[in-house]
Amino acid sequence: MTTDLPDGVERRPFGDATALATQGEPVYGEPVVDGWRRWDPTRSKLGAMLETGLDTGLAGGETVLYLGAAAGTTVSHVADFAGPTYAVEFATRPVQDLLDVVDDRQNLFPLLKDARKPATYAHVVEPVDVIVQDVATRGQARVALANRRFLADDGRLLVAFKARSEDVTASPDAVFEDALSELREGYEILETARLEPYHDDHLGVVARPHDDRTL
Amino acid sequence: MTERPTAADAAWFAGLDPGDVDGGARAIRDGEADQPADWPTLAVESGTVDSEAGYYEWLREAAVHATRQVVRERERADDRQLVHAVRAMDDCQRTANELAERLAEWAGSRYEDVGSGIAAARALAERESAADADERVVSLAQRVVDLDDEAADLRSFIERTAPEVAPNLAAMAGPVLAARLLSLAGGLESLAKKPSGTVQVLGAEDALFAHLRGQATSPKHGIIYTHEYVRGTPQANRGSAARALAGKLTIAARIDHYSGDLRPSLQAELDERIDAIRERDSE
Ligand SMILES: C[S@@+](CC[C@H](N)C(=O)[O-])C[C@H]1O[C@@H](n2cnc3c(N)ncnc32)[C@H](O)[C@@H]1O
Numbered sequence: 001m002t003t004d005l006p007d008g009v010e011r012r013p014f015g016d017a018t019a020l021a022t023q024g025e026p027v028y029g030e031p032v033v034d035g036w037r038r039w040d041p042t043r044s045k046l047g048a049m050l051e052t053g054l055d056t057g058l059a060g061g062e063t064v065l066y067l068g069a070a071a072g073t074t075v076s077h078v079a080d081f082a083g084p085t086y087a088v089e090f091a092t093r094p095v096q097d098l099l100d101v102v103d104d105r106q107n108l109f110p111l112l113k114d115a116r117k118p119a120t121y122a123h124v125v126e127p128v129d130v131i132v133q134d135v136a137t138r139g140q141a142r143v144a145l146a147n148r149r150f151l152a153d154d155g156r157l158l159v160a161f162k163a164r165s166e167d168v169t170a171s172p173d174a175v176f177e178d179a180l181s182e183l184r185e186g187y188e189i190l191e192t193a194r195l196e197p198y199h200d201d202h203l204g205v206v207a208r209p210h211d212d213r214t215l
Numbered sequence: 216m217t218e219r220p221t222a223a224d225a226a227w228f229a230g231l232d233p234g235d236v237d238g239g240a241r242a243i244r245d246g247e248a249d250q251p252a253d254w255p256t257l258a259v260e261s262g263t264v265d266s267e268a269g270y271y272e273w274l275r276e277a278a279v280h281a282t283r284q285v286v287r288e289r290e291r292a293d294d295r296q297l298v299h300a301v302r303a304m305d306d307c308q309r310t311a312n313e314l315a316e317r318l319a320e321w322a323g324s325r326y327e328d329v330g331s332g333i334a335a336a337r338a339l340a341e342r343e344s345a346a347d348a349d350e351r352v353v354s355l356a357q358r359v360v361d362l363d364d365e366a367a368d369l370r371s372f373i374e375r376t377a378p379e380v381a382p383n384l385a386a387m388a389g390p391v392l393a394a395r396l397l398s399l400a401g402g403l404e405s406l407a408k409k410p411s412g413t414v415q416v417l418g419a420e421d422a423l424f425a426h427l428r429g430q431a432t433s434p435k436h437g438i439i440y441t442h443e444y445v446r447g448t449p450q451a452n453r454g455s456a457a458r459a460l461a462g463k464l465t466i467a468a469r470i471d472h473y474s475g476d477l478r479p480s481l482q483a484e485l486d487e488r489i490d491a492i493r494e495r496d497s498e
Contacts, residue, residue, distance in 0.1 A: 084255075084271060092286045093379070102279060107271070109278045111243070112285045123227045123248035124278070126255060150251050 005050065007060030008081025012036045020050055022080035025104035028073050037077070041198045044074040045134045045160035048198035054191055054206055057156045058082075063128040065150050067115040067143060068135035070094040072101035078132060079108040086125045090114045115143050118150070127152050133159040138166060141182035144207075148186045151209050157187055163201040172201045179203075186210055223257045225249075227277070233264050239277025240284060287475045293380050294403040297373060301394035304369035311336075311362035318359055322352050333363050382477045383467035387485060388442060395438050396464065407465075407472035414468075415439065415461035439464070444489045452492050459488045 005011070005020070012021040014031055021036035030038045041047035049056060060081045069075045069087035071094040079085045079101075087102075088111045089095050095112055102108045113121045115135055128150050135143055140161050151157060161179050163172035180189060187207035195202040223229060225248035231238045255270045264270045311333060319331040322339055325348065329335055339356035342349075370391065377390035381403055385393040399417040400406035406414070416423055418438030425431040436445055436457035448456040463485040470478055 092289045095282060095286060099279060099282060102275070106275065109271075109275055110282045111278060112282045119247045119249055122251045123225050123246040124243055124254070124274070125251050126253050127251050 006058035006081050014038050022077045024080035027076040027101050039077045046074050048195040049204040052193045054193050062130045064130045065128045067133040071097035076101045079105045088113050088115050118146050129155050131157045136162045136165045141179045145186045157207040159205045161203045176203045226254050236276050236280050240281035243281040297380050297394045298398045300369050300373050301398050304366050307362045307366035311359050314359045318355050381471040383470050387467050403472050406468045411462045411465040414465045455492045
């Protein structure tokens with residue numbers, strides 16, 4: 001199916017080809033043409049999810065909780081088209097680069113926190129329309145479940161599961177099946193897609209919270 | 216009936232004056248809440264801020280401040296790792312050298328021209344070991360090589376982490392000397408609190424005590440002797456060079472401890488000062 005890109009994300013010409021792009025200050029040496037920064041899907045799971053045509057439900061202007069912001073490659077694009085964007089990352093080294101990204105973006109809030117401990121930032125983060133998750137550590141489904149409390153009832157979880165983070169020996173398909181069935185404890189899965197050729201052994205997932213909010 | 220705490224009591228901005236960045240940063244770092252709430256609206260409705268725009272501006276400033284503080288603290292905590300690593304590196308190197316001596320003595324009784332030192336141990340470790348004593352000799356050589364390799368790995372670890380822990384000190388002293396100074400002082404905080412005269416003789420404690428007992432002249436430099444700016448300055452002016460270097464390294468340690476920003480002008484000032492000191496000599 002074809003899906004609309006969110007407002008603020010466009011397919012723009014770069015040289016001979018077209019590519020996804022957002023408007024903002026450049027961050028990782030990406031090409032900029034007429035103020036539009038190319039969004040490199042090989043460096044961004046969310047970029048790859050948009051490229052593969054997953055229906056992310058993003059319209060632009062949403063409030064976003066981003067888990068696993070690292071140096072800010074992807075979250076910089078998100079902040080370019082979204083509303084208030086909370087960026088959670090627990091490693092100090094990438095966060096120093098993230099702070100440079102925050103410098104140029106008024107709607108981006110850095111939080112040096114562990115995504116497995118949502119209570120340590122629930123006093124700061126408001127309920128959001130979208131959670132983007134790219135933590136690439138063991139227990140990725142549990143992280144998504146723990147953060148469900150932030151998501152509005154009709155909100156979307158956009159998560160990239162990395163097979164090798166869970167188990168290096170099992171086949172990716174088996175790992176994804178396990179992760180999805182765990183995720184179903186709190187979410188309804190709307191769509192999935194492998195992120196090849198942009199990212200090997202990654203599964204992109206679009207989900208929304210269950211009606212049962214008692215979890 | 217007891218008052219149930221309202222959601223707003225858990226907010227990061229609860230009890231703060233609007234725009235209080237320090238207080239906000241502290242609350243963001245240390246606070247907790249079970250559930251999120253519509254904080255921006257609560258902040259406006261409670262009269263804490265007068266608009267959502269004002270709320271987000273304050274939040275952003277406080278969040279950046281909090282993040283910077285935690286980054287700095289964790290780096291400071293990492294000075295302990297650096298201290299352990301440099302001590303372990305020295306132990307590995309010393310032990311490797313001692314064992315290499317023992318090895319050379321033993322191997323010399325069995326082979327012709329074995330040589331000495333780590334290089335000889337590396338050559339011995341490559342030999343086909345026949346049996347018995349030869350086998351033990353080759354195996355011992357392998358242990359020496361392993362220790363020497365470990366020392367090299369520890370050195371790369373130090374080179375990688377010292378610029379994160381103490382950027383100015385590592386830039387001016389070099390990462391290994393920076394780690395040694397941290398080790399001798401007992402960490403970045405205590406190094407930052409030492410007067411420059413103490414930093415100048417760190418590592419020369421034996422000589423210093425001898426001097427205090429009246430048995431020797433006062434030492435002009437400790438471990439900073441290994442710095443090119445001291446070692447490479449002619450004898451007559453070495454004391455001045457050591458003083459100048461220690462002065463700048465002390466400032467570097469203080470900046471690293473209290474702010475953590477890289478200040479390249481410091482290096483330029485030191486370069487000039489040392490040039491001037493060496494000039495004096497050539498007259
Ligand atoms: C694959 S990288 C993210 C790349 C980033 N999303 C991008 O596209 O620009 C995964 C990041 O998640 C972070 N991470 C892993 N576990 C985490 C946790 N429990 N809490 C917060 N961050 C975590 C890692 O430190 C790492 O920076």
